Amino acid sequence: MSYTNKQLEQWDKEYVWHPFTQMKSYIQNNPLIIEKGKGSYLFDIEGKAYLDGYASLWVNVHGHSDPELNSALHEQIEKIAHSTLLGSANVPSILLAKKLAEITPGNLSKVFYSDTGSASVEIALKIAYQYWQNIDSQKYKHKKKFISLDEAYHGDTIGAVSVGGMDLFHRIFQPLLFERIAIPSPYTYRMNEIGNEEEVKQYCLKRLEELLQTESEHIAGLIIEPLVQGAAGMITQPHGFLKEVERLCRAYDVLLICDEVAVGFGRTGTLFACEQEQVVPDIMCMAKGITGGYMPLAATITSDKVYNAFLGNPEEHKTFYHGHTYTGNQLACSIAIKNIELIEQRELVKDIQIKAKAFSQYLSKLYELPIVGDIRQRGLMVGIEIVKNRKSKETFSVHEPIVNQIIMIARSKGLIIRELGPVITMMPVLAMKQEELQQMVDIVYQSIEEAISHYTSVQ
Numbered sequence: 001m002s003y004t005n006k007q008l009e010q011w012d013k014e015y016v017w018h019p020f021t022q023m024k025s026y027i028q029n030n031p032l033i034i035e036k037g038k039g040s041y042l043f044d045i046e047g048k049a050y051l052d053g054y055a056s057l058w059v060n061v062h063g064h065s066d067p068e069l070n071s072a073l074h075e076q077i078e079k080i081a082h083s084t085l086l087g088s089a090n091v092p093s094i095l096l097a098k099k100l101a102e103i104t105p106g107n108l109s110k111v112f113y114s115d116t117g118s119a120s121v122e123i124a125l126k127i128a129y130q131y132w133q134n135i136d137s138q139k140y141k142h143k144k145k146f147i148s149l150d151e152a153y154h155g156d157t158i159g160a161v162s163v164g165g166m167d168l169f170h171r172i173f174q175p176l177l178f179e180r181i182a183i184p185s186p187y188t189y190r191m192n193e194i195g196n197e198e199e200v201k202q203y204c205l206k207r208l209e210e211l212l213q214t215e216s217e218h219i220a221g222l223i224i225e226p227l228v229q230g231a232a233g234m235i236t237q238p239h240g241f242l243k244e245v246e247r248l249c250r251a252y253d254v255l256l257i258c259d260e261v262a263v264g265f266g267r268t269g270t271l272f273a274c275e276q277e278q279v280v281p282d283i284m285c286m287a288k289g290i291t292g293g294y295m296p297l298a299a300t301i302t303s304d305k306v307y308n309a310f311l312g313n314p315e316e317h318k319t320f321y322h323g324h325t326y327t328g329n330q331l332a333c334s335i336a337i338k339n340i341e342l343i344e345q346r347e348l349v350k351d352i353q354i355k356a357k358a359f360s361q362y363l364s365k366l367y368e369l370p371i372v373g374d375i376r377q378r379g380l381m382v383g384i385e386i387v388k389n390r391k392s393k394e395t396f397s398v399h400e401p402i403v404n405q406i407i408m409i410a411r412s413k414g415l416i417i418r419e420l421g422p423v424i425t426m427m428p429v430l431a432m433k434q435e436e437l438q439q440m441v442d443i444v445y446q447s448i449e450e451a452i453s454h455y456t457s458v459q
């Protein structure tokens with residue numbers, strides 16, 4: 001099929017419905033069409049290079065077109081691309097499950113595969129609910145609700161949306177959702193009335209404990225994004241918060257589900273975020289970084305305790321009736337194995353810790369700019385909250401889309417980043433070099449400066 005760049009642009013607007021995108025505005029602009037990637041860079045169809053400052057939506061680990069990952073994929077495809085896990089097994093899915101059991105914290109050891117983060121969450125929720133039913137459906141018949149945090153994001157399928165707390169995305173679907181109970185999120189920057197970080201932490205934990213005291217017999221599980229609530233705008237949790245959440249879940253017989261979809265595979269400076277607080281969830285969800293950004297794959301891993309509740313004779317109906325057609329796909333699993341091997345061989349986690357320190361120094365320079373209200377960082381996961389007024393923390397109105405302008409200016413300067421509401425997010429490719437991280441920050445600095453010059457209202 002032959003085509004011109006112009007035709008590609010036209011067909012993109014004519015045939016492709018983009019995710020999370022108001023297509024009416026989208027078709028009025030020139031689309032960014034990516035053709036190639038190499039290392040930390042993406043290249044569009046005109047050959048223009050961009051630093052991949054969003055890791056191609058938080059997935060890329062070793063850089064684009066990594067020779068070793070490429071050959072792992074070639075090697076596997078010469079054998080087979082796909083066969084099913086329903087009633088049969090395959091080699092890469094076995095080896096990967098064993099590897100995941102080894103690298104995840106504590107006694108997490110039973111891997112259920114799927115293909116998107118949302119599916120990994122759906123699976124976790126269904127497992128958590130059925131777990132209590134399988135143990136004692138009389139005693140636990142009321143255990144059917146879930147707790148999650150304000151502003152939580154766990155994906156876009158209906159179950160994942162049900163435990164989500166992002167009003168903007170989820171409001172319209174309210175009538176379709178099952179019930180969740182929200183607890184406050186420790187969003188220190190915007191909880192002045194509560195106090196400092198420690199006081200915010202105590203306040204949120206107290207609310208959780210009060211809830212558990214009265215409601216725990218109705219609650220199957222609590223789901224949380226450990227350390228950082230990503231899609232909410234990189235809300236970083238106070239130290240010790242997650243550990244206390246774990247303690248409360250244990251004390252009140254509620255399963256703890258850690259959604260490591262965004263934070264897993266090194267992003268926050270440890271392989272998994274919950275390691276930083278020695279937390280071992282009952283169920284853990286993984287996706288984004290699992291294949292290094294190569295293939296759609298997700299996994300839900302559980303402890304033996306959870307898994308064992310599903311064992312029984314067929315007539316006991318303890319089976320977990322769930323599965324997706326591409327569950328355990330060989331191409332995806334083989335690339336995930338290689339991704340993890342390379343993380344180990346290249347000592348990437350240690351490298352991330354070193355780079356995160358340097359990154360933090362570069363980032364602090366952004367406070368020179370009057371509209372930078374808050375910089376939040378864990379590892380190579382960063383949110384910069386933009387405010388109109390530093391004192392009042394007032395944000396710009398929808399009629400003053402300065403954050404989007406910053407993003408677009410940065411793009412023209414060769415950096416792709418994204419915004420989440422008033423927050424500029426920086427999620428570099430994990431293998432990005434220190435100079436490239438510095439360059440990212442420089443471009444963001446210049447872009448903010450340039451955007452400010454268009455606004456007279458900045459105080």
Ligand SMILES: *Cc1c(COP(=O)(O)O)cnc(C)c1O
Pocket residue numbers: 115116117118119121153154155156225230231259260261262263287288
């Ligand atoms: C991205 C994300 C999901 C959803 O993953 P998809 O692959 O987009 O379905 C779930 N949870 C968290 C924390 C995420 O960041």
